[in-house]
Amino acid sequence: MTVSQTIPALHKAISIIEYLAERNEAVPVKELSYALQIPPASCYRMVNTLLQHHWISEDPSGGLRIAFGLAHVARTYSEVEARLREFEPRLRALSQNLQMSTKVSLREGHLTTTALRAEPPVPNAITSPIGSRIHLSIGSASAVLLAQMSDPVIRQVLASAPDEAWERQQPDDVWQRIQDCREQGACFELGLYHPSIYACSVPLQLTETAVVALSAVGWPEDFKNRKTIVDQLRAVVLE
CATH class of the missing domain: 3.30.450.40 (GAF domain)
Incomplete structure (x- = not known):
């Protein structure tokens, strides 16, 4: 499969999950946007989508972590x-x-x-x-x-x-x-x-x-x- 047959936005969403998994601590959206070079508006939309599917969760402080929804998918x-x-x-x-x-x-x-x-x-x-x-x-x-x-x-x-x-x-x-x-x-x-x-x-x-x-x-x-x-x-x- 060539690069032209993939979806860039999906690559970025996956990079968010991988980044949070590697950090293993609450990470603010601004850090994700800066570290992964994702435009802030796009980053917020991706984060909101992942939050809705319970693949990530938000701390009271606003930091993001991997959530139980992703664990359920992996458990299968x-x-x-x-x-x-x-x-x-x-x-x-x-x-x-x-x-x-x-x-x-x-x-x-x-x-x-x-x-x-x-x-x-x-x-x-x-x-x-x-x-x-x-x-x-x-x-x-x-x-x-x-x-x-x-x-x-x-x-x-x-x-x-x-x-x-x-x-x-x-x-x-x-x-x-x-x-x-x-x-x-x-x-x-x-x-x-x-x-x-x-x-x-x-x-x-x-x-x-x-x-x-x-x-x-x-x-x-x-x-x-x-x-x-x-x-x-x-x-x-x-x-």
Whole structure:
């Protein structure tokens, strides 16, 4: 994403939050305006907006601090992180049983991000580093995440896909994976994005509000018995 695709005012609002977090003490608006080089009028409007959403609070003296509203937003992801740590032993056991790499993926905007992974003790396992990202139009994990959205939103996401997403597949292929996930609770990506990489994914209710994708990734020869792969993925989800 280029700088031209971002919102300068939002950058400034975020800088206010970061500044208050680093100071960890009440800070007057004038200091924010001067330190961050934000025009006073704009700074006051940003501060008032953050106050209304309870992301910051105002002391009786007029100083500003981080408030409980921002903590609530952060706590949602903290719960996801905690559940990921709890799930990690099951993911490692699944990788050992399947003798394939396994991973948990979550949605970040229009991207699918690897949040957790495990690899079997074999020399040629396919790796997916934690933090690696790919557009939601690509892969079985993405289809699981797309399946949780409404069709109009899915169409918007697919419209934002980079050209490389369509080099070996068509939108109908993505919709088929979504349909498989919705109807069968699992979907496959059998070499459409990369001819040597196959994957199977199922939905995992990680928290009360977060559905993520649990996947097994391997070589074409690893997918001779697809039913076994789906059964083992589902078994881990139901544990």
